[in-house]
Amino acid sequence: MRDLIQDAAKGDRRSLARTLSALENRTIELAEVFEIIEPVEPAENVWQSLAITGAPGVGKSCLLDGLLTHWARAGLRVALLAVDPSSPRSGGALLGDRVRMTVVDDQDLKENIYLRSIATRKASGSVPLIVADMTQFLLAIGWDRVVIETVGAGQAEVRCAAIADRILVVEGPARGDGVQAEKAGLLELADAVIVNKCDLPGAEQHAGELRESYELGAGASPPVLLTSALHGTGIEDAASMLLALDASGRSERARWRERLLAHHERKILEAPQLDVLLEKLAAGSMTLDDVIRSIGANEHV
Ligand SMILES: Nc1nc2c(ncn2[C@@H]2O[C@H](COP(=O)(O)OP(=O)(O)O)[C@@H](O)[C@H]2O)c(=O)[nH]1
Ligand SMILES: [Mg+2]
Numbered sequence: 001m002r003d004l005i006q007d008a009a010k011g012d013r014r015s016l017a018r019t020l021s022a023l024e025n026r027t028i029e030l031a032e033v034f035e036i037i038e039p040v041e042p043a044e045n046v047w048q049s050l051a052i053t054g055a056p057g058v059g060k061s062c063l064l065d066g067l068l069t070h071w072a073r074a075g076l077r078v079a080l081l082a083v084d085p086s087s088p089r090s091g092g093a094l095l096g097d098r099v100r101m102t103v104v105d106d107q108d109l110k111e112n113i114y115l116r117s118i119a120t121r122k123a124s125g126s127v128p129l130i131v132a133d134m135t136q137f138l139l140a141i142g143w144d145r146v147v148i149e150t151v152g153a154g155q156a157e158v159r160c161a162a163i164a165d166r167i168l169v170v171e172g173p174a175r176g177d178g179v180q181a182e183k184a185g186l187l188e189l190a191d192a193v194i195v196n197k198c199d200l201p202g203a204e205q206h207a208g209e210l211r212e213s214y215e216l217g218a219g220a221s222p223p224v225l226l227t228s229a230l231h232g233t234g235i236e237d238a239a240s241m242l243l244a245l246d247a248s249g250r251s252e253r254a255r256w257r258e259r260l261l262a263h264h265e266r267k268i269l270e271a272p273q274l275d276v277l278l279e280k281l282a283a284g285s286m287t288l289d290d291v292i293r294s295i296g297a298n299e300h301v
Helices: 002-010 013-024 030-036 060-073 093-099 127-140 155-162 203-216 235-243 251-269 274-283 288-296
Strands: 049-054 078-084 113-119 145-151 166-171 192-195 224-226
Touching: 002 013, 002 030, 013 030, 013 113, 013 127, 030 127, 049 060, 049 155, 060 078, 060 145, 060 235, 078 127, 113 127, 127 145, 127 155, 127 251, 145 155, 155 251, 192 203, 192 235, 203 224, 224 235, 251 288, 274 288
Parallel strands: 049 145, 049 166, 078 113, 078 145, 166 192, 192 224
Antiparallel strands: none
């Protein structure tokens, strides 16, 4: 394991993939990794991780292809973790994500890019925390930025997004049913919004609706940009805007709420006495509050 991790840190892609799998399967803990390697100091005053989230089909992967191309050209080394709720067998999404990534076909750029999918159905343990561990590992071995693509559908995906330093929400043109992301509590978490597919009707209208709904809320509004990943419109502007993106003040509390929930979930799932506690719950000899207290206090039962 030591050799594997050291090789991964030196840049060997196969060792990197295997180390990430070990973190994913929880056969190794991040703490053990950090006993073996010295983490690279992060650059100051820039974000290290960015989550890109939004409904399936809005164009996140296409958009990322464009953004990663710009960032790789600028000399940044960027890793993409695609959190994929579909299983590799049932959905084409896993393959699809890779197929569309033309940035890795570019001989000059591919050294600066690393792509990795995480099939959430296969994952053992808490997905947001697995993603957090992988992100920390990639940063520790010298990747400049980690981008996390999630489908903003379920709570686990929202929590994956919340582990990142910044959150970009991607939307499509208006579908006449109001602001979709609002429902998932995503708009609250966004540091920036991109309305993609601006080559189609309804995109500008939707961007207008989003800006309006932000103005109604408290605090400064995050930037709302229009792009067409298909035609490359607005991608360069979006790429530079995102690199310098500040956390929107209003997203901070919502983000910490999600992180707290994810942390809590991990504590429960990883509690060594969990099986015993579940048995006691089933037998009626402990209440849910008792169990929470017991886990919080790290009690042995
Ligand atoms: N018209 C149009 N189609 C786009 C645009 N961006 C992506 N698409 C298409 O939308 C579909 C879904 O894109 P994908 O990147 O896989 O979406 P994701 O599920 O959000 O990652 C694909 O068929 C793309 O070709 C765009 O800017 N305009
Ligand atoms: Mg995608």
